[in-house]
Amino acid sequence: MALPWYLKTGVLMSPPAAGFSLPGSLMKLDSGFAVPKKLQNIRKGDRERLRIQAVFSFPPRNGQAEKRKQLKQELLEAIEPLERGATATPDDQLRIDQLARKVEAVNPTNEPLKSDLINGKWELIYTTSAAILQAKKPRFLRSITNYQCINMDTLKVQRMETWPFYNSVTGDLTPLNSKKVAVKLQVFKILGFIPVKAPDSARGELEITYVDEELRISRGKGNLLFILKMFDPTYRIPL
Numbered sequence: 001m002a003l004p005w006y007l008k009t010g011v012l013m014s015p016p017a018a019g020f021s022l023p024g025s026l027m028k029l030d031s032g033f034a035v036p037k038k039l040q041n042i043r044k045g046d047r048e049r050l051r052i053q054a055v056f057s058f059p060p061r062n063g064q065a066e067k068r069k070q071l072k073q074e075l076l077e078a079i080e081p082l083e084r085g086a087t088a089t090p091d092d093q094l095r096i097d098q099l100a101r102k103v104e105a106v107n108p109t110n111e112p113l114k115s116d117l118i119n120g121k122w123e124l125i126y127t128t129s130a131a132i133l134q135a136k137k138p139r140f141l142r143s144i145t146n147y148q149c150i151n152m153d154t155l156k157v158q159r160m161e162t163w164p165f166y167n168s169v170t171g172d173l174t175p176l177n178s179k180k181v182a183v184k185l186q187v188f189k190i191l192g193f194i195p196v197k198a199p200d201s202a203r204g205e206l207e208i209t210y211v212d213e214e215l216r217i218s219r220g221k222g223n224l225l226f227i228l229k230m231f232d233p234t235y236r237i238p239l
Contacts, residue, residue: 064106067106068103068106068108068212071099071102071103071106072103072214072215074099074102075096075099075100075102075103075227076125078092078095078096078099079096079125079126079227082096082126084124084125084126084127084133084146085126085127085128085133086133086134086135086142088128093128096126096225096227097225100209100210100217100225100227103210103215103217104209104210104217107209107210107211108212109210109211109212110178111178111179112178112179112208112210112211113152113175113177113178113179113180113181113208114178115211117211117212117213118150118152118208118211118216119150119151119152119153119233120149120150120230120231120232120233120234120235121147121148121149121230121231121232121233121235122147122148122149122150122216122228122229122230122231123145123146123147123228123229123230123231124145124146124147124148124226124227124228125227125228125229126225126226126227127224127225127226127227128223128224128225129220129224129226132146140164141164143161143162143163143164143165143167144162144163144164145161145162146159146160146161146162147159147160147162147231148160148226148228149235149237150173151236151237152173152175154237154239155172155173155174155175156170156171156172156173156237156239157170157171157172157173157183157237158170158171158237165190165191165192166191166192167188167189167190167191167192168188168189168192169185169186169187169188169189169198170185170186170187170189170237171183171184171185171186171198171202172184172186176205179207179208179209180205180206180207180208181205181206181208182203182204182205183203183204183205183206184202184203185198185202185203186198204220204221205220205221206218206219206220206226207219207220213230213233214229214230215227215228215229215230216228216229216230
C-alpha cells in the first residue's frame with residue numbers, strides 16, 4: 001500500500017483540533033507552526049488511525065537533566081552499601097569508577113572553580129583513599145562521618161572527622177586552571193583543638209570533575225576518587 005504524500009515527505013504534523021478556523025492557504029496552530037493547505041485534504045480516517053504528531057530533530061529540553069538524574073541515582077545506589085568505600089572489593093571499585101565516569105561525562109558545570117556551587121561543606125560518601133578510609137583500623141576507631149569544606153574566595157580548604165576523635169586539617173588552595181587546584185595542608189588539629197603544623201610534604205592536587213547543587217566528584221593523585229554530597233552550602237572555614 002502506497003504511503004500518503006504527507007508521510008513520504010518525512011514531516012509529520014498533528015491535525016488541527018475540531019472547530020479551528022482555517023482561512024487562506026495556511027492553517028495557524030496554537031504553537032505558531034504553519035501547516036500547508038494540502039494537509040486540509042487528509043482523509044479523516046487517516047488522521048484518526050495514524051494520530052500524526054510533530055517530530056523534531058532535537059531531543060526534549062529536559063532530556064539531559066533526566067539522564068543526569070538517572071546516572072547520579074545509579075551511582076548513589078551502588079555506593080550506599082560500601083561504607084564510604086571501606087568494604088569495597090576491587091570489582092566494586094571498578095564499577096563505582098565506571099559509574100562515576102558516566103556522571104562526569106554529563107557535568108553541567110564547565111568551570112567548577114569559578115562556580116559558587118563548589119563552596120560550602122561537603123560530606124564524603126565514597127573514596128578510594130586508604131588514608132581517609134582508615135580501613136585497617138577497628139570499625140569503632142574510624143570516623144563516623146568525614147567532611148570536606150571549600151571556600152574559593154579565601155582559597156581555603158578544610159577536612160573534618162567526627163566521632164571518635166574529631167581530628168581536622170586546614171590548608172591553602174592554588175588554582176591551576178578552572179578545574180584543578182594545588183593543595184598545601186597547613187595545620188592539623190588533633191581531637192579538634194590541639195594544633196600541629198603540617199609537614200611541608202603535605203601537598204597534593206585535586207581536580208573537580210563534576211559539581212552541581214547536590215553532588216561533587218573529585219580526583220586526586222593516583223586517580224584517587226572522592227564522591228561527596230552537599231551538606232551545608234553556607235559553611236565558612238574559620239580564618
